Amino acid sequence: MGADDKVYRLLNYKNLLNRLKSIGFVKVFSDNLADTLDISPSLVRKDFREFGIRGAQKGGYTIEAVLIKINEVLGIDKKHKIIIVGAGRIGQALMHFPGFRKEGIIVSAGFDTDPEKIDGQTDIPIFHIKELTDYIKKNNIKLAILTVPENAAMGCLDMMEVGGVKGILNFTSMNLKSLKVAINNVNIGNEIENLIFTITKK
Amino acid sequence: MGADDKVYRLLNYKNLLNRLKSIGFVKVFSDNLADTLDISPSLVRKDFREFGIRGAQKGGYTIEAVLIKINEVLGIDKKHKIIIVGAGRIGQALMHFPGFRKEGIIVSAGFDTDPEKIDGQTDIPIFHIKELTDYIKKNNIKLAILTVPENAAMGCLDMMEVGGVKGILNFTSMNLKSLKVAINNVNIGNEIENLIFTITKK
């Protein structure tokens, strides 16, 4: 995982710090973060040094300052528009999730082939898939989530590459590959079968 | 990831072989699998040897025989009941997904606190969360998917531990830990932010 591991740790620090902030914490120590995330305190301090996150005067770290710095490093201190390709069961669940907006992730449109779902008047408009490439170009879309059936995945990937998308979160079980686009896979079926393996092999 | 990596490769072989089978393939060579999954042919042959998967007489592997063997190794040659705790946006999308049944994963019930959602008469009944522990015990449930809000996650984990669940797929962003239960996390927010980091740091 290499670079990925560091980024995932940073995301875990962020989630944890946000939760501590909501409880009323103002400061936190590397030991607290290390215990909760099952890593060593020295790794926490190393990560923070590497990303330019400094400790507070009397020891520990000021939560607010660390959160601002982490968001900057991750590039999520700015707003990011995202589109959802495939407005079915999973697509709709993602389109209406209020948690994205808090992280600066704005769902700007959905795309589908089903006439029953296409509606330009809803708060998040759903357009026909024919309009995908033009919409990506006109609105400078860099991020997309793919929630179409497996047999439509390759076609939609082609259209998104032509439009200029740079990153895709892929929920289909197709093993998509691209030279132009970074693709992260969320394979729910594999996760369940991995759990079945873990609990039956015990 | 260690043992995980091997299991995820096995799941990738399975997905790929099912797709080849649906196209009409009967046999496949380790080179085909290796190219598609970006691994070496010798790793494919090593994995197959380790799991007792033999090659066909005239070279290559018979797809049907390999699939039967992989399902046996993964423990998915039997049916597995699964419950969904939190029948909201994501929970409902998972409850009605036809793809699970093909893998022998049977969603047997949902659980929620919202009276509007509780209904014992639907094809997949939704019960009140109070009944969770008893239901797990009575129906010998080993697997659950957790799709409740973050603030309810710990409470539901406690109830599932008492009931005897052995594996949980956790969709909340809470970093849940348990000595008695294997927990796999699917953190959609982290996946998107990881993508944002990848495309902004290029």
Ligand SMILES: NC(=O)c1ccc[n+]([C@@H]2O[C@H](COP(=O)([O-])OP(=O)(O)OC[C@H]3O[C@@H](n4cnc5c(N)ncnc54)[C@H](O)[C@@H]3O)[C@@H](O)[C@H]2O)c1
């Ligand atoms: N729902 C789950 O629990 C689940 C679990 C595992 C995997 N997945 C995968 O996630 C993906 C979406 O699943 P779902 O349950 O939301 O399916 P769904 O059938 O509810 O939604 C798919 C949507 O894609 C649309 N569509 C079909 N062809 C299209 C095309 N060419 N262009 C644009 N839109 C198109 C359909 O009209 C539909 O609205 C599938 O690949 C599925 O295998 C879903």
Ligand SMILES: NC(=O)c1ccc[n+]([C@@H]2O[C@H](COP(=O)([O-])OP(=O)(O)OC[C@H]3O[C@@H](n4cnc5c(N)ncnc54)[C@H](O)[C@@H]3O)[C@@H](O)[C@H]2O)c1
């Ligand atoms: N929808 C998404 O795109 C998305 C993305 C990232 C993370 N998540 C996470 O997934 C989880 C579910 O998200 P969602 O969008 O489906 O939320 P949701 O609000 O639509 O569904 C949550 C359900 O849990 C029920 N619930 C609340 N307290 C409960 C309790 N104590 N016991 C049982 N049920 C209870 C609610 O009544 C509701 O039906 C959340 O933790 C969320 O942060 C969702």
